[in-house]
Each structure stands twice: as structure tokens, then as C-alpha cells.
Amino acid sequence: MPLSGGRSNGSVHETASLTAADPGHGCSLAFADSAEALRSHRGPCAWEVSAASGRSTILNMTVARQFSAVDVRRHVVVIGAGAVGSVTAIEALRAGLRVTVVEPDEPGGPQATSYGNAGWLSSHSVVPPALPGAWRKVPGWLADPLGPLALRWRYLPRATPWLLRYLASGWTEARVQRTAKVLRTLLADAPMLHALLAAEAGVPQLIEQRGLLHAYRSRSEFEADALGWRVRGRVGIRWEEWDEDELRRREPDLDVRYTLGIFVPEAGHCRNPGAYVAALARHALAAGARRTAARATGFRIDGGRLRAVHTEAGDIACDAAVICAGARSAALAAAAGSPVPLESERGYHVVVEDAMVGPRTPVMVADGKLIAHWMDGGLRAAGQVEIGGLEAAPDWRRAEILHRHLKSMFPRLAQVAPDSPSVKRWLGHRPSMPDGLPCIGPARASADIILAFGHGHVGLCGSARTGRLVTQLLAGAAPEVALAPFDPQRFG
Ligand SMILES: Cc1cc2nc3c(=O)[nH]c(=O)nc-3n(C[C@H](O)[C@H](O)[C@H](O)COP(=O)(O)OP(=O)(O)OC[C@H]3O[C@@H](n4cnc5c(N)ncnc54)[C@H](O)[C@@H]3O)c2cc1C
Numbered sequence: 001m002p003l004s005g006g007r008s009n010g011s012v013h014e015t016a017s018l019t020a021a022d023p024g025h026g027c028s029l030a031f032a033d034s035a036e037a038l039r040s041h042r043g044p045c046a047w048e049v050s051a052a053s054g055r056s057t058i059l060n061m062t063v064a065r066q067f068s069a070v071d072v073r074r075h076v077v078v079i080g081a082g083a084v085g086s087v088t089a090i091e092a093l094r095a096g097l098r099v100t101v102v103e104p105d106e107p108g109g110p111q112a113t114s115y116g117n118a119g120w121l122s123s124h125s126v127v128p129p130a131l132p133g134a135w136r137k138v139p140g141w142l143a144d145p146l147g148p149l150a151l152r153w154r155y156l157p158r159a160t161p162w163l164l165r166y167l168a169s170g171w172t173e174a175r176v177q178r179t180a181k182v183l184r185t186l187l188a189d190a191p192m193l194h195a196l197l198a199a200e201a202g203v204p205q206l207i208e209q210r211g212l213l214h215a216y217r218s219r220s221e222f223e224a225d226a227l228g229w230r231v232r233g234r235v236g237i238r239w240e241e242w243d244e245d246e247l248r249r250r251e252p253d254l255d256v257r258y259t260l261g262i263f264v265p266e267a268g269h270c271r272n273p274g275a276y277v278a279a280l281a282r283h284a285l286a287a288g289a290r291r292t293a294a295r296a297t298g299f300r301i302d303g304g305r306l307r308a309v310h311t312e313a314g315d316i317a318c319d320a321a322v323i324c325a326g327a328r329s330a331a332l333a334a335a336a337g338s339p340v341p342l343e344s345e346r347g348y349h350v351v352v353e354d355a356m357v358g359p360r361t362p363v364m365v366a367d368g369k370l371i372a373h374w375m376d377g378g379l380r381a382a383g384q385v386e387i388g389g390l391e392a393a394p395d396w397r398r399a400e401i402l403h404r405h406l407k408s409m410f411p412r413l414a415q416v417a418p419d420s421p422s423v424k425r426w427l428g429h430r431p432s433m434p435d436g437l438p439c440i441g442p443a444r445a446s447a448d449i450i451l452a453f454g455h456g457h458v459g460l461c462g463s464a465r466t467g468r469l470v471t472q473l474l475a476g477a478a479p480e481v482a483l484a485p486f487d488p489q490r491f492g
Pocket of ligand 1: 079080081082083084085102103104105107108111112113114115116117118119120121122294295296297324325326327328329345346347348349382383384428429430431452453454455456457458459460461462
């Protein structure tokens with residue numbers, strides 16, 4: 001029976017739920033300090049705390065001891081339980097911090113961008129979307145009804161400053177190279193880090209490390225992308241070229257118009273990002289994190305020290321906080337004294353649940369700029385960039401474009417009608433900074449508040465190292481990679 005311990009903290013009554021787990025996994029955790037246990041714990045098991053057995057008194061005393069040991073530790077509030085927040089919660093617990101997760105919805109649910117993404121753990125995705133000369137292609141993309149980019153014209157005045165910065169950051173190859181070098185420090189071993197996290201959370205099957213594929217129609221189409229591959233090569237990324245025969249052999253269902261494959265062996269993917277994030281959040285709760293199901297609204301800061309996080313359910317007294325609310329982080333960052341140019345790059349997915357054909361390796365096609373792969377729920381195509389802000393209603397025509405591309409990539413794909421119940425559609429918000437780099441670092445108003453958002457197209461992939469870096473900041477340890485390029489204050 002799960003054992004619940006209630007505790008009053010500020011005006012919020014928090015409930016700690018210590019869930020039963022696998023006592024036979026080589027962990028003797030019932031008598032351990034929870035933080036120490038998490039630090040030393042490497043396997044997919046959690047705490048066993050049962051009040052139902054004859055050992056209830058001893059176990060209850062153990063729980064009391066766990067909490068008293070933990071209570072004197074620094075209390076950090078993690079705002080948002082997407083990929084970044086859930087990993088951060090786990091890493092902070094591992095470092096011995098006391099953690100409360102503030103998340104209004106179910107962790108890993110469809111409100112989170114982490115739910116519906118393409119699942120690529122693409123450690124090679126170091127090239128920002130805006131490249132030199134991109135501005136010349138923009139009118140063509142916008143004019144193409146099947147193109148990868150759309151703009152809500154009414155939103156243009158608000159988006160213009162961000163768009164100009166976005167184009168400027170990719171203006172020269174040198175700038176792109178600099179971004180790639182920095183992003184590589186964040187992403188380099190992400191597939192391995194995620195495999196470890198998934199194993200720890202009891203869902204090892206959700207992370208696969210068997211490479212990712214880019215498919216081109218011709219060598220000249222590949223050469224049009226040469227700058228990106230050149231930049232990747234310079235930061236140590238290696239790939240294999242598959243000629244037409246090899247591509248046909250490896251991807252028999254892919255349309256014959258694709259004649260060149262670029263296969264990146266080091267990359268991996270996630271088979272169900274929503275379920276993965278939900279499992280990470282569950283693991284953090286099982287390891288002692290608390291959850292407040294409410295929206296964070298601001299901070300109480302006295303003399304540069306954080307005293308509490310304001311939430312819709314009241315204040316939570318704490319020593320530190322991490323803002324990982326994805327695309328909805330800007331208001332909280334501003335409340336912490338760090339206004340940032342965060343924009344939503346809206347993206348869509350479709351999942352064809354009854355698909356009978358598809359790729360063997362997760363594949364991105366250069367002509368449609370979308371990713372297709374099997375997820376637990378069916379064949380998913382994800383992509384599109386739509387600039388239109390957080391509040392505009394979905395334009396499901398963008399999802400239909402993905403569906404059409406998917407059917408043209410795999411011509412034998414069952415001709416499922418767009419409004420068939422077996423085709424699921426989703427809109428999500430990539431939290432994007434104009435320079436293609438996330439914000440990871442302290443807020444201006446208080447170093448007790450860490451910003452950790454803005455990962456754009458690579459937030460699932462980049463969440464693993466981000467959680468570690470944030471924890472190193474919280475613990476006052478030297479960060480394992482240089483954080484200056486991610487400084488939230490870099491925009492002035
Ligand atoms: C179509 C598409 C495809 C993508 N493909 C990939 C891919 O293949 N690989 C990859 O690495 N990335 C991909 N991305 C990007 C990736 O999904 C995001 O960068 C990542 O999910 C961001 O994670 P996050 O934890 O920062 O935010 P989210 O996952 O959005 O989580 C934020 C959480 O904060 C909560 N929240 C919001 N406001 C508050 C508040 N005030 N208080 C408390 N909680 C709050 C939300 O409810 C949410 O649960 C894709 C994105 C899209 C749209």
C-alpha cells in the first residue's frame with residue numbers, strides 16, 4: 001500500500017506519495033536516506049515503503065527519518081514537468097536536494113511539447129534552422145501551400161523582432177559553426193544519457209540507439225544542404241552515405257524518388273516521448289519529489305534571495321526554483337528579472353494508427369522537412385514551423401500537409417482519410433530562442449532562480465544534459481560544460 005505523508009508548506013498542503021517498487025532489485029532502500037539512495041541508485045527500482053506489513057512501525061519510523069534528513073536540505077521548486085523539468089527533478093534529487101514539482105497538468109500529457117515531438121535523440125542536430133541565405137528561401141516557403149513554414153500574418157508585428165534576430169544568428173557560416181560547437185556540448189551523448197534515465201525510470205524499451213536517417217532525392221539536393229553537413233563534420237559528427245541500392249535495401253517502403261541516404265549511427269530515438277516523460281516524472285515522485293498540481297505565477301524575492309514560488313494554489317516556501325515551463329516560460333523569466341525573446345515555433349504531428357508500411361529507421365526527408373517514424377501508437381509524422389504565438393487556434397491544414405507528405409513518402413501506406421478516427425493530430429509549441437540556443441543559467445533578480453528552457457527543436461534530446469547542468473548550478477558545483485553561451489542575460 002502506498003504510504004502518504006502530508007506536510008504543510010506555506011499555504012499549500014503537499015502530499016508525498018512513496019510508491020511501492022521492486023525490493024528484489026539489489027537496492028535496500030527502505031532504511032536509506034532518500035537522497036543518498038537516489039545518488040547510489042542505478043537500477044530501475046524505487047523505494048519500498050509499506051505500512052501494510054508487520055514492519056509498519058519500523059517502516060514508518062524510516063519514512064520519518066527520511067523526511068527529517070531531507071527537510072534540512074535545500075528545497076528546490078521545479079516549475080513544469082516536461083522533459084526538461086522531469087529530468088531536472090531526478091537529477092536534483094540525486095544531488096541530495098529536496099524537490100517539489102509544480103505542474104498543472106499530467107506530466108508528459110499533450111499540453112507539453114515533450115508529448116508530441118518526433119522523438120529524435122539527434123545528437124547531430126547542432127545546426128540552427130536559420131542558415132545563411134535563409135531569408136531568400138522564406139518567401140518561397142511561405143508561398144508554397146505544402147511548404148514547411150507558415151506565418152500567421154496578424155502575429156507578424158509581434159514576431160518581427162524575434163524573426164530578425166533568428167535570421168541574423170544564421171547569417172554567416174561562422175555564426176552557424178559557433179552555434180553548432182555550443183549545441184554539441186549539450187547534445188553529444190544524449191542518446192546514452194536518455195538510455196540510462198529510461199532504464200532508471202523502468203522504461204528502457206522506450207529509448208533506442210540505432211541511428212537516424214536523412215533521405216534526399218538527389219545528390220544535388222544533398223549538396224544544397226552541404227553547409228549543414230560541413231558544419232556537423234567540423235564538430236566531429238560522422239555519417240554513412242547509402243546509395244540508391246543500399247537505401248532501397250534498407251528502406252523498401254520509401255518512395256523511389258529518394259536515392260541518397262545519410263545515416264547518422266550515433267543518434268537514437270524515443271518510441272513514445274509522452275510515456276517517457278510521464279515515467280521520468282513518476283520516478284522522481286517515487287524517489288521523494290512532491291507535486292503541486294497548479295500553475296506557478298511568480299516569485300517572492302527578498303534582497304536577492306528567493307523565499308517562495310507563487311502558484312495558483314498558494315505560495316511554496318523554497319530556497320531555489322527552476323523555470324522549465326517550455327514555451328510558457330517567458331512571463332516567469334520576466335518575473336525573475338530576466339525578460340527573454342522566447343517565441344513558439346508551433347509544430348504539428350499526425351499519427352496513423354493503422355499504418356501497415358513505414359520506415360525501418362526514423363527518417364527525415366529533405367523535400368518535406370518532416371520526420372517519420374513508428375511510435376508505440378502508430379506511424380507518426382512530425383514537423384512544420386508555424387509562427388503564430390501561443391494562443392492562436394490550431395490550423396489543422398498544417399497537420400494535413402504532414403499526412404499528405406507521409407503518404408507520398410510511403411506510397412503503399414493505406415489511404416486513410418484525413419478525418420478518419422485512426423489519424424490523430426496534435427499541435428505543440430517549440431520553445432525557441434532566436435539564436436538557436438536554450439537559456440540555462442541564473443535569473444537576474446536572484447541567483448536562486450535558474451532558467452532552463454528555450455531548447456527549440458532539440459528539447460527532448462537536450463533535456464538530459466540540461467537537467468545535470470541545472471543541478472550543478474543548484475549545488476554550486478562546476479558545470480560539466482561551459483554555460484556562458486547559454487546565459488539567459490545574453491540578449492541584454
Ligand atoms: C512537431 C515537433 C517535433 C519535435 N521533434 C523533436 C525531436 O524529434 N527531438 C527533440 O529533441 N525535440 C523535438 N521537438 C522539440 C521538443 O519537443 C521541445 O523542445 C521540448 O519538448 C521542450 O521541453 P520542455 O520540458 O522545455 O517543455 P514542455 O515539454 O512544453 O513542458 C513544459 C511543461 O511546463 C508546464 N507549464 C507551463 N506553464 C507552467 C506554469 N506557469 N507553471 C507550472 N507548469 C507550467 C506545461 O504544462 C508543461 O507540462 C519537437 C517539437 C515539435 C513541436
